Amino acid sequence: MERLLSVVVSVYNEEEVLEQFYREASQVLAGIPWDYELLFVNDGSVDGSPQILNRLAERDGRVKVIHFSRNFGHEAAMIAGLDHSNGDGMVCMDADLQHPPACIPQIVEKFEEGYQVINMVRTRNESAGWLKNLTSAAFYKLINVLSDVHFEDNASDFFAVSRKVAEVLRTNYRERVRFLRGYVQNVGFKRTTIEYEARARAAGHSKYSIRKLIRFSVNTIVCFSNLPLKLGIYAGLFAALLGCVVLLYTLFTRGGAPSGYATIVVLNCFMFAVLFLIVGIIGEYIAILFTELKDRPIYLIEDTKNMTEN
Numbered sequence: 502m503e504r505l506l507s508v509v510v511s512v513y514n515e516e517e518v519l520e521q522f523y524r525e526a527s528q529v530l531a532g533i534p535w536d537y538e539l540l541f542v543n544d545g546s547v548d549g550s551p552q553i554l555n556r557l558a559e560r561d562g563r564v565k566v567i568h569f570s571r572n573f574g575h576e577a578a579m580i581a582g583l584d585h586s587n588g589d590g591m592v593c594m595d596a597d598l599q600h601p602p603a604c605i606p607q608i609v610e611k612f613e614e615g616y617q618v619i620n621m622v623r624t625r626n627e628s629a630g631w632l633k634n635l636t637s638a639a640f641y642k643l644i645n646v647l648s649d650v651h652f653e654d655n656a657s658d659f660f661a662v663s664r665k666v667a668e669v670l671r672t673n674y675r676e677r678v679r680f681l682r683g684y685v686q687n688v689g690f691k692r693t694t695i696e697y698e699a700r701a702r703a704a705g706h707s708k709y710s711i712r713k714l715i716r717f718s719v720n721t722i723v724c725f726s727n728l729p730l731k732l733g734i735y736a737g738l739f740a741a742l743l744g745c746v747v748l749l750y751t752l753f754t755r756g757g758a759p760s761g762y763a764t765i766v767v768l769n770c771f772m773f774a775v776l777f778l779i780v781g782i783i784g785e786y787i788a789i790l791f792t793e794l795k796d797r798p799i800y801l802i803e804d805t806k807n808m809t810e811n
């Protein structure tokens with residue numbers, strides 16, 4: 502029986518590029534030796550994207566669509582796609598053509614060679630400004646220092662996994678606050694990387710605001726590292742040492758003028774700053790614990806098109 506490739510595409514307000522994406526992707530997919538399905542996950546778009554997707558699904562039976570009940574975020578969309586696709590291999594990619602469909606035949610080749618996880622690593626990012634490239638590089642440095650698991654620099658949300666790995670992601674990685682590409686890189690299995698050049702966005706604009714990116718970075722650090730929690734211990738040791746030094750200094754200068762008011766104020770402010778920072782960090786961890794505890798769904802599906810099951 503011919504093998505099936507599922508291409509999972511997350512869509513949030515992408516009306517300007519969807520048709521072009523569909524054309525380019527179908528053209529490439531028609532040339533691969535596997536059968537394919539194109540599964541679009543509409544993450545609560547509020548523009549014309551849902552209508553365009555429904556139209557594509559009517560025209561082409563290989564196009565499947567999942568409509569979320571509201572915006573649940575890019576990661577949730579990819580997870581829904583992995584949950585509901587039937588392929589022997591699955592590719593997750595963006596709809597804005599920054600992830601070139603032309604790479605898909607290479608991915609299929611790697612699957613045929615027996616690889617289970619294929620990470621796409623970008624060599625150049627045309628669309629991101631220098632600031633985004635710099636902060637992204639700094640983020641990967643930091644997370645690699647803080648976390649026990651290793652993250653590939655420049656790994657993107659463009660990756661492919663086999664049915665077996667998708668099954669692992671479906672059953673064992675259901676955290677509410679998550680970093681999917683981190684899991685994909687750390688499940689093990691036979692894995693490889695393929696390099697690609699990220700193109701500029703075909704049309705429309707990025708849906709990730711600076712605020713979302715900061716939130717995302719903080720969540721990732723909290724999810725993959727317990728080191729910040731231990732800062733309190735280091736700060737405590739440091740404060741104890743500082744106390745000893747001040748004590749000795751006071752003892753030795755006994756009888757001299759009492760030390761300055763400014764010193765006290767500065768020391769006070771500094772110690773409180775450290776204390777509040779640590780309380781804030783603990784707060785981040787508690788917030789995530791609370792979110793996990795509530796166990797709310799990762800996404801809610803309102804409607805589907807061309808889906809056989811569910």
Ligand code: UDP
Nearest residue numbers: 511512513544574575578595596707708709
């Ligand atoms: N996306 C999504 N939900 C969101 C934000 C984005 O499904 O809440 C999709 C978006 O349509 C695109 C992909 O995720 O296909 C990547 O988003 P974007 O291109 O805006 O991010 P960037 O490439 O700028 O990091």
Ligand code: MG
Nearest residue numbers: 595597599702
């Ligand atoms: Mg993009």
